[in-house]
Amino acid sequence: MDIEILPLAEKKSRIENESELVFGKQFTDRMFVMEYDAGRGWHSARIQPYAPFSLDPAALVLHYAQEIFEGLKAFRRRDESIALFRPEENIKRFNRSARRMCMPEVDEAFFLRALKELIRLEADWVPRSEGTSLYIRPTMIATEPVLGVKPSSRYLCYIILSPVGAYYKGGLSPVKIWVSDEYVRVSPGGTGEAKTGGNYAASLYASTVASRHGCDQVLWLDAVHRRYVEEVGSMNICFVLDGKIITSPLKGTILDGITRRSILALAGEMGYEIEERALAIDEIFEGAESGRLEEAFGTGTAVVVSPVGQFTYRDRTVSLGDGRPGPLTLRLYETLTGIQYGRIPDPHGWVEPI
Structure with missing residues (x-):
């Protein structure tokens, strides 16, 4: 599956003082999105501007909580390169969660490629100060609009990014x-x-x-x-x-x-x-x-x-x-x-x- 890169009309203002970064409050310009339909599989993979979703009020995730997510980080290193920490393990766990929640699995190699491409495009958002990082949140939700306790036939999978500050701003405290x-x-x-x-x-x-x-x-x-x-x-x-x-x-x-x-x-x-x-x-x-x-x-x-x-x-x-x-x-x-x-x-x- 190819990944379509959609144009970005305008960029957000970033927090310049990285000491003011807090966890999960600001998000980058872009996000990765793909969709699933029973009988068709995953499709429409794209990196698009960060934006709200439109969901039917009867979407299964809103009523029966068929949803999974992951959390990992990208780190700015001393040589200005950017690295992930064990991302393959996060993607494997994402699929284990999907199996337990009766949701479709993702292709692990493709998902890692999509994640890396998104971070390359958003590289300027990876902070540089000691202890800071770019938090990564892959998520999958059930979107079929029906009231009934059953696995959905439609899903939305996406990845959003958030620059985060040092967790221990005043030092490692018990x-x-x-x-x-x-x-x-x-x-x-x-x-x-x-x-x-x-x-x-x-x-x-x-x-x-x-x-x-x-x-x-x-x-x-x-x-x-x-x-x-x-x-x-x-x-x-x-x-x-x-x-x-x-x-x-x-x-x-x-x-x-x-x-x-x-x-x-x-x-x-x-x-x-x-x-x-x-x-x-x-x-x-x-x-x-x-x-x-x-x-x-x-x-x-x-x-x-x-x-x-x-x-x-x-x-x-x-x-x-x-x-x-x-x-x-x-x-x-x-x-x-x-x-x-x-x-x-x-x-x-x-x-x-x-």
Whole structure:
């Protein structure tokens, strides 16, 4: 399939002071779009000016939430080149989400080509300041106009871009976590491993409760026992316990994070034993109080690595460290961002040049 490049009548004004960039508020001049019809497949691939869509009020996505998305970044490197970080893995996960949500898969090689072409055209939007990047949001929605619970026969797939500022503007600061045992994110057999909007909508109320407790994020427990750690609202989570790195296993209820996978690989190379197992919230509190739990950190595209400084569960609160990131957390953050921005070598072949 060819990609048509539509003319751009006028360009937007960019934020010149990159310290003023915030996450997901400004979007570039162009976007990639293609459409799907049953019996015809994907068609009409194009890069067009960024603009609103016109959707029928009965479009299935609006009523039954048949939708998926991804999140990745493009980085401006020291030599002014632009690179992606493991984009093939994001596209593979996009297709896994599509299968789970009964949506058509995309051709992975074509989708990567389209993504790269879009970024080449929008290269001036990739910021240059320390810690900044171009956030990339591939999305697919069901557009068939019918009221009925069924897979759509029509879809719209698109990619939009947003220049984003450094996540930690004041330095790498530990976050406070509220542990939810009343609300759950997903259940076994559900859509927890798919990157679909409904999972995030279901998390919003608990996030407001966490905020009322003075916390930044929610830590979800499993839906069956309400005891075992799963993931944080926007991150996978890891614990440095008894000298090992322990994290929740991938069993269908948490997202298979690409940053998570990368961090675990780096930690293994640093000599740490990795253990993927169910970790009870009581063990976390006991470990924090006894000193067995040395560090905890979240991993995700937006944050890269986020140190955790406090957990609140029911009427108990425990703190980790001295208000600063732990040494392993900081080392992992600096190593992974060093690879992404080209400050240190990439022995894994994770970096994809544009």
